Amino acid sequence: MNNSFMKQAIDLAIENVRREGGPFGALVVRDGIVIATGANQVTRTSDPTAHAEVVAIREACRVLGDFQLTGCDLYTSCEPCPMCLGAIFWARPARVFFAATQREAAAAGFDDSFIYRQIEVPHGERTIPMIHVADQQASRPFVEWAGRPDKVEY
Secondary structure, rough: OOHHHHHOOOHHHHHHOOOOOOOEEEEEEOOOOOEEEEEEOHHOOOOOOOOOHHHHHHHHHHHHOOOOOOOOEEEEEOOOOOOHHHHHHHOOOOOEEEEEOOOHHOOOOOOOOOHHHHOOOOOOOOOOOOOOOOOOOOOOOHHHHHHHOOOOOO
């Protein structure tokens, strides 16, 4: 863990607040070099997925020309939310370092504990109901995918 990288992530979050953005910053580091940064852009871009970690992951993948962050570390000013956690696991960095905890974020009004609880609730009983539509063609995209000899696995 490199304290200067964590300081940069926290400084990004502070700068973003001063530009009327959310209080989150992140950076992706590979071989001791910052290859991408991200700050929360949810309200600025009207994009609920534009969290600092997702913004940094998108930019790092663009820079590297790859959809995985093999050998990279992610430094983030706050413990990742469930959405960012999913993106992190799909991007597969080596490690994630975070400063503030989800409890500290919740105290500031960024409480995502309800999302963790919703995962365990049956689909139709969730706050936003998820309705399974049985369709005999539902598995067809997977059959097509499995049959492609040139597919890139991820």
